[in-house]
Amino acid sequence: MCQDSTLRAVCVAGPSDSGKTSLVEELVSRLGADGRVATVKSIHHEVEIDTPGTDTHRHRTAGAETVVGITPELTFDIATRGKRNPHEPDGDALLESDDREIRALSRGLERLARRGYDTVLVEGFAQSPLPTILVGERDPSAVGGPVIGRGDDSIDDLVGTIRSLEGLEFSHAGTPTDETDC
Template identity: 70%
Template structure:
């Protein structure tokens, strides 16, 4: 028995250096006035986010699928699944089979964030995702996978209003 979706998700799509991250920085505090906000960033190249030799790095290289670090100020988790090998859905089952591993990884992440109680998720990148989208810069509306719900040239308050009016996320197919 599945619950009704409760999280509102918006994708920011635009070319590199068009202002997507700056727009995220403007949207997050405004949305936070209405509920918990998470962000997801598509990164197109591999990076090492953990310090080689650190205990968390040693845990992961020993074979832990997920490592959680808790500091006095931050909690972070590092999982071994990415776009090439999407993580399983939180209930243990994979999401519907898809040839698009990037969308499969995003869908699984959105489900996990919703289950953690986030009201909003702002996604930077993932241009082909079938999500409501705010166009940034000169991105062609035909090049995005979701319905265009705003443009970066709209006022920030208008964009927040458009996000507040979105229907909660339905499963990505």
């Protein structure tokens, strides 16, 4: 059963090839000692993450809104609602926004909160209102959230700052959920 939860979420923003992914890798490694860590990556182009012809691909193209695949080592889910077609706001969103991309991010964060993650590192989504670590040459006015650090800060300082953040609260009361959302 899903429960109310809090979630620390931090955006890592900067231009391409500035070191965002390397920083996320290091932060995940360090923050994993504190609890469950997930990541969200903004991808600006279409990619096929499900091999055409596989059973999961066939399920999705037949019309399933969500397909869950379970292998001996991994579990994954593929949902048909990306940045172009996110769920409509339901008044209980973590990040209120009229922007489709931010609504899609909010829904992803809500799912991760329901699944009991403690921290989510978001690579990209620079216009989100989340606390942000800037990497590379980027003006702080180019991001939507408060700047809490820079990519060249010490990893210890960044981890300490993330650990001290107040979590986003998400109440699941009145929100339809099922086992795949928990």
